[in-house]
Amino acid sequence: MTKANEKHRRMELRKDIGNRIIDPPNPPPYNRGAKYLVAHACFTCNKSFKRSVENKDTKHICPQCAGVAYEMGRNFRAPRKNDKKQWEKVKRLYAAGYRFFGSGTHDGKKLPEKLSDVEQFIKDNKNHPLRVAEPINISELK
Numbered sequence: 001m002t003k004a005n006e007k008h009r010r011m012e013l014r015k016d017i018g019n020r021i022i023d024p025p026n027p028p029p030y031n032r033g034a035k036y037l038v039a040h041a042c043f044t045c046n047k048s049f050k051r052s053v054e055n056k057d058t059k060h061i062c063p064q065c066a067g068v069a070y071e072m073g074r075n076f077r078a079p080r081k082n083d084k085k086q087w088e089k090v091k092r093l094y095a096a097g098y099r100f101f102g103s104g105t106h107d108g109k110k111l112p113e114k115l116s117d118v119e120q121f122i123k124d125n126k127n128h129p130l131r132v133a134e135p136i137n138i139s140e141l142k
């Protein structure tokens with residue numbers, strides 16, 4: 001048996017036992033512009049990053065702590081890192097199901113500017129156009 005045959009034989013064996021995974025060719029990425037990037041936030045680091053949402057199944061993680069990066073919406077403006085009240089406000093809105101997109105194009109009330117207004121806002125605006133997700137318990141947000 002020649003060397004090449006032996007190599008081929010071993011390769012086939014590895015394929016059979018699933019030890020050799022052959023990656024399919026990936027289509028070359030092309031830049032679609034910033035349109036598909038959406039702000040994601042980490043509530044542990046109080047940071048936000050733009051990430052693609054083209055593949056809905058992709059879960060993004062925070063590049064700093066590797067925790068969950070939550071999809072906030074195209075119009076999310078991250079508070080300053082040390083602005084704990086504003087981050088708390090954003091977190092509560094997120095947990096209540098609000099997302100930050102299409103600002104000005106809906107006829108719902110403006111999202112509250114102050115943390116102290118959030119609770120009342122959520123009570124009064126259960127059917128707000130920006131409330132697009134099921135509410136979750138805030139303690140589930142890492």
Ligand SMILES: [Zn+2]
Pocket residue numbers: 042043044045046062063064065066067
């Ligand atoms: Zn983080």
